[in-house]
């Protein structure tokens with residue numbers, strides 16, 4: 205209690221500032237500034253205002269699955285990482301640390317980070333032709349707190365979708381009070397009356413170029429010759445069988461088709477209290493539970509909800525975490541053990557690893573990693589193990605986790621195959637700081653199915669550090685194991701393989717441990733208190749008969 209961090213104080217001050225409209229003489233300039241910004245007519249609205257009609261209610265015959273679950277846009281969105289992009293304590297810590305390292309670039313760094321993590325404030329600043337809020341100011345703005353919210357995606361115009369001018373979060377959003385959705389001829393009256401926004405059909409809402417704007421991120425280190433591609437799920441997807449830009453094939457899957465599940469037929473709005481309106485039942489209504497792999501952070505948001513100002517219920521956060529883990533376990537990867545052979549004290553086998561996602565695996569934020577954990581058991585005892593994780597989330601026997609090379613053949617326990625990217629700074633040292641990355645030391649993340657070295661964006665998305673590994677290719681990798689068995693091992697052998705995954709490995713948190721900022725201290729404290737079991741993406745087991 206006594207060590208209540210400053211950011212929580214700021215957040216609660218923010219609530220006060222929003223409630224007391226007349227700014228007292230004691231108000232700081234940041235508060236006064238923030239208040240005057242809020243008074244101006246905004247192009248955006250908080251999600252809570254849309255929840256009036258686009259949320260679940262037990263009485264409404266709308267936005268409910270046949271099983272009776274909440275299928276509403278607001279209900280399924282509110283506990284996702286996108287809804288919490290501004291509350292995310294790792295994001296706050298990383299941004300504060302980057303500013304600490306380069307204080308002269310504070311406005312530039314925060315301006316970039318807010319563009320996707322607090323897009324409503326960032327786009328409002330652009331529309332108002334003013335500088336975006338600093339992080340301290342943004343803490344007082346409800347629109348910033350609301351993260352990637354309804355009126356961001358639904359107001360984006362398709363003019364620059366898929367073009368470089370849209371990347372790094374540069375959506376074309378105008379103050380026209382038009383809300384685009386997938387359905388023809390929506391009933392416009394109720395929404396216009398309660399929000400001032402008019403719904404209309406805009407097919408572009410379902411296009412991957414919308415997602416691609418924020419899911420393609422370039423950063424540029426001070427003095428670097430060219431920008432560094434930090435996140436690229438959209439560019440990776442374009443160079444895969446899944447892309448539907450150009451001709452659509454049987455295999456095409458847009459971001460929306462994999463990430464927003466079809467919930468069936470239902471009404472897409474309900475009555476606001478005291479009013480009645482008659483609207484159609486719509487088909488193929490997609491949920492807004494847009495999930496990736498970050499169940500770890502979803503748990504952290506739930507466990508630190510008061511300090512972080514999280515508004516989604518515990519039940520909703522638990523649902524998102526469970527659904528994320530289910531997606532990781534069932535739709536993300538496959539591992540198969542093939543060609544087992546045993547001869548004079550040596551066990552050989554191959555692992556075929558498959559990427560089932562629509563981009564690299566892992567993709568997105570560069571801290572993500574997946575690896576192969578392999579155990580060989582004889583008579584109930586492990587005679588070989590590699591890739592085992594300890595309680596702190598370290599991969600055991602890997603001394604320097606940012607210096608692990610790629611392996612095509614594994615012969616000893618320290619040779620762990622880790623699918624990951626490692627970036628170097630201008631001095632050629634591995635770095636976890638976004639504003640310092642200039643090139644890849646390693647990018648061995650599994651390629652999406654259909655990736656080609658002459659496909660779109662191949663130069664930028666090509667693997668680094670897999671030279672000589674000819675079976676590392678679009679959608680898969682094959683790793684050979686040659687395990688020396690202890691003398692006298694003659695009985696049956698059991699091979700157990702797990703593909704494991706972590707969103708925030710310890711080495712990435714180490715980069716924040718020396719930081720003096722309140723945000724980094726708060727995050728490190730939350731991280732150290734968290735359970736660091738990795739997620740399981742795939743498992744396989746095989747019995748090798750006695751000799």
Ligand code: HEC
Nearest residue numbers: 294295298299316317320372373418420421501567568569
């Ligand atoms: C172009 C949009 C964009 C910009 C600009 C941006 N980010 Fe992000 N950021 C994302 C996306 C998208 C993710 C999530 C990707 C994923 O889950 O793999 C993310 C995730 C993160 C995470 C990981 C969060 C977690 O819980 O694991 C951190 C940390 C982060 N960003 C820091 C920053 C910092 C610092 C800046 C400014 C230098 C910044 N971001 C600028 C889009 C952006």
Ligand code: HEC
Nearest residue numbers: 251254258277278281352353354357386409410472489490
């Ligand atoms: C990340 C972008 C994004 C955000 C944030 C978002 N939506 Fe959507 N929304 C979409 C997309 C994409 C579709 C269309 C899906 C399809 O192809 O059918 C959609 C569809 C809809 C629909 C049509 C019915 C349905 O569920 O498919 C409604 C209503 C809707 N959104 C309301 C909202 C509201 C209210 C919020 C905020 C609580 C919100 N959306 C937040 C992207 C978004």
Ligand code: HEC
Nearest residue numbers: 254256257354385386387390391394395398403404405473
């Ligand atoms: C007073 C109730 C009400 C409020 C508040 C409201 N809506 Fe709607 N919304 C509706 C109705 C009614 C429809 C039309 C449903 C239909 O015709 O199937 C609709 C339709 C939509 C659609 C689908 C449009 C299409 O053509 O596919 C989207 C997207 C949407 N609303 C987003 C929002 C967003 C974002 C907000 C908050 C800014 C919001 N709504 C606030 C009642 C409301």
Ligand code: HEC
Nearest residue numbers: 415419437438441457459462496497535561562566567568
């Ligand atoms: C074929 C289905 C599929 C398609 C198409 C697809 N995804 Fe994914 N995506 C997944 C699965 C499964 C995961 C969870 C595993 C993971 O985290 O990588 C995921 C994870 C993610 C993540 C989190 C990555 C991480 O490891 O932190 C982001 C961000 C993402 N997707 C964005 C996108 C975007 C943007 C598109 C469109 C350009 C897209 N996805 C297309 C299946 C798909």
Ligand code: HEC
Nearest residue numbers: 285289292320321323352414415418459463495496497498
């Ligand atoms: C305005 C920018 C923006 C747009 C548009 C956007 N995203 Fe995101 N997305 C983000 C940010 C920021 C995060 C990371 C939040 C964090 O981790 O703090 C994120 C996270 C994600 C994740 C990772 C969740 C997890 O658990 O790891 C997925 C998957 C994702 N987005 C898919 C999509 C899809 C699909 C679309 C298009 C329908 C889309 N996004 C549109 C900014 C955006």
